[in-house]
Amino acid sequence: MSSTAPSTRLDRNELPFPPDSLTLGQLGDVLRQANRYPSDVWHARAVELIAAANDCRSAEVLLGAGSSQILDLIWRATVAPGAVVAYMSPGFEMYPIYTRRQHGVPIEVPLTAELGTDLDRLAEIGETERPALIAVINPHSPSGVRARAADIADFAARVPREVVVVLDEAYREFDEDADPRSSAELAVSLPNVVVTRTFSKAYGLAGLRIGYAIANPQLIARISEFSMPFTVSDLACAAAVEALRQPARHAARMAEIRAERARLTAELRACGFDAVDSATNFVLVPGHPGFAEHLRALGIAVSTSAIGTRLTVGDHHDRATVVAAARKYGSRLGSTTLPA
Ligand SMILES: Cc1ncc(COP(=O)(O)O)c(C=O)c1O
Numbered sequence: 001m002s003s004t005a006p007s008t009r010l011d012r013n014e015l016p017f018p019p020d021s022l023t024l025g026q027l028g029d030v031l032r033q034a035n036r037y038p039s040d041v042w043h044a045r046a047v048e049l050i051a052a053a054n055d056c057r058s059a060e061v062l063l064g065a066g067s068s069q070i071l072d073l074i075w076r077a078t079v080a081p082g083a084v085v086a087y088m089s090p091g092f093e094m095y096p097i098y099t100r101r102q103h104g105v106p107i108e109v110p111l112t113a114e115l116g117t118d119l120d121r122l123a124e125i126g127e128t129e130r131p132a133l134i135a136v137i138n139p140h141s142p143s144g145v146r147a148r149a150a151d152i153a154d155f156a157a158r159v160p161r162e163v164v165v166v167l168d169e170a171y172r173e174f175d176e177d178a179d180p181r182s183s184a185e186l187a188v189s190l191p192n193v194v195v196t197r198t199f200s201k202a203y204g205l206a207g208l209r210i211g212y213a214i215a216n217p218q219l220i221a222r223i224s225e226f227s228m229p230f231t232v233s234d235l236a237c238a239a240a241v242e243a244l245r246q247p248a249r250h251a252a253r254m255a256e257i258r259a260e261r262a263r264l265t266a267e268l269r270a271c272g273f274d275a276v277d278s279a280t281n282f283v284l285v286p287g288h289p290g291f292a293e294h295l296r297a298l299g300i301a302v303s304t305s306a307i308g309t310r311l312t313v314g315d316h317h318d319r320a321t322v323v324a325a326a327r328k329y330g331s332r333l334g335s336t337t338l339p340a
Contacts, residue, residue, distance in 0.1 A: 006301035008321050010312040013141075013171070013282050015204035017253060023242055030238040038230050042237035049244045050212055054184040059217040062224055065231040067170055067198040067211030068094055074194060074213070075133065076226040078164045079104040083132035086125045088117050090305035091137055092168065107131065115143035115276060115284070115307060119155040126159035134159060137168045138183075139175050142303065142310040144278030146175055149182040156186055156193050164219070167195045171280035173202035173254060174261075178279070187214045194219055199236075201281060202254060203243040210236040257281050261313045264322070268311075271326040278313075285309045294329045295322065 019027075030042070043063060051058045064070035071094060079085055081103035087095045089108035099106045107125055112118050122134050136155075139146040147155075152167065159165055167187070172178050187195040198211035210232055213223065243250065265283050268275040273291075276284040285291060286308040295302050295309070300322055303310040311322060 007299040008318055009301050010314055010318060010322065011301040011303040013201055013312045014206050015201065016315040016318065017204050023239065026242045027235060027238055030234050033234065038232065038234045042234040043232065046237040046240045049241055053244060054214055055181050056184055056188050056214055060188050060214055060220060062213040062220050063232045064211050065209040066200055067196040069231060070196050070211055070213045071168065072098060073223045073226045074166055075102055077223045078133045080132065084129050085133045086122055086131045087135040088140065090142055090307055092141060095135055111143060114145060116140060116145040117147045119147060119151055123155050123158040126163045130160065131163055133164050133166065135166045135168060139171050139279040141171065141280065142305050143284050143307065144276055144280045144282055146279040149179055152183065153186055156190055161192050163192060165193045167193065169195055169197050170201055172197060174257060174281045175279035176258060184214045188216055191216055191219065199240050199243060205239050205243065208236040208239050210240050257313055260319060264313055264319050267323045268326055271323065271330045273326065281313045282310050283313065285311065291329055295325050298325050300325060
């Protein structure tokens with residue numbers, strides 16, 4: 001980590017768009033009530049809109065302070081000491097933390113050769129090891145590679161019903177090929193599948209902490225038992241409601257991020273990096289452990305894992321900064337096609 005604050009933040013997969021004046025105007029009234037505890041009214045409105053967008057019932061939706069809080073509740077509700085938890089590695093860095101905290105036994109499955117989720121291996125573990133929980137990130141982080149909806153459905157059908165399956169869809173909205181309803185359908189029709197989503201990434205509300213789960217009412221009730229009162233503020237619920245009421249703005253933003261993603265991928269490849277095709281708002285540069293340090297020394301915050309450097313897709317200024325730094329790194333090595 002660099003000792004000074006980075007000037008370009010490309011490590012947390014946030015959206016580069018701050019709230020616009022319309023959003024700020026809508027939220028002013030809610031902020032004026034901030035001396036009060038959260039009301040049921042905003043909570044219920046957010047739940048209703050999420051349920052309508054996913055063709056499910058309000059009883060099948062659970063709100064949380066970001067999807068990481070919901071994931072935390074899922075681990076608390078399902079993983080007893082000594083229970084097995086299976087997930088891909090590298091993946092979301094909180095999974096090993098939640099598992100250790102619960103005194104669970106992790107099975108960390110390596111990514112496929114294409115850096116995707118090994119659904120066959122996870123299903124096999126489900127059948128043979130009977131884990132308490134299997135967690136799948138789709139599209140995967142940190143690779144950005146998606147699993148097809150049909151393959152997810154086949155996988156879920158193979159997993160025994162006593163094994164809870166969480167489909168962590170933090171980056172779902174960036175995937176132009178994703179059908180937002182198909183995984184929700186799976187979640188409400190199977191007793192052991194829960195989908196988690198967030199307003200932190202594609203809806204640009206990371207600072208307000210709001211995410212949600214979709215599952216059948218029994219599983220929602222089992223997870224909610226571990227919840228605390230008032231974890232999601234009225235401000236967060238109202239911002240989520242406002243975001244869901246602006247589908248055209250959301251679609252335009254997703255199109256802009258996808259176009260930036262395509263440009264960033266192409267420019268990194270032109271610098272000699274083997275950038276991975278991504279279905280998310282980040283791009284993985286495999287290998288080159290020195291690359292992340294080089295970027296950090298230039299004030300660009302990035303995330304690293306065993307498979308490479310992950311760069312958030314930001315705006316065109318961010319891209320110009322990172323591509324200039326990537327060119328410098330390539331020229332220092334004296335080659336346009338970089339050795340891995
Ligand atoms: C794969 C994955 N899941 C879940 C989250 C949690 O996001 P939040 O708690 O902001 O909803 C993140 C955040 O980076 C993530 O990368």
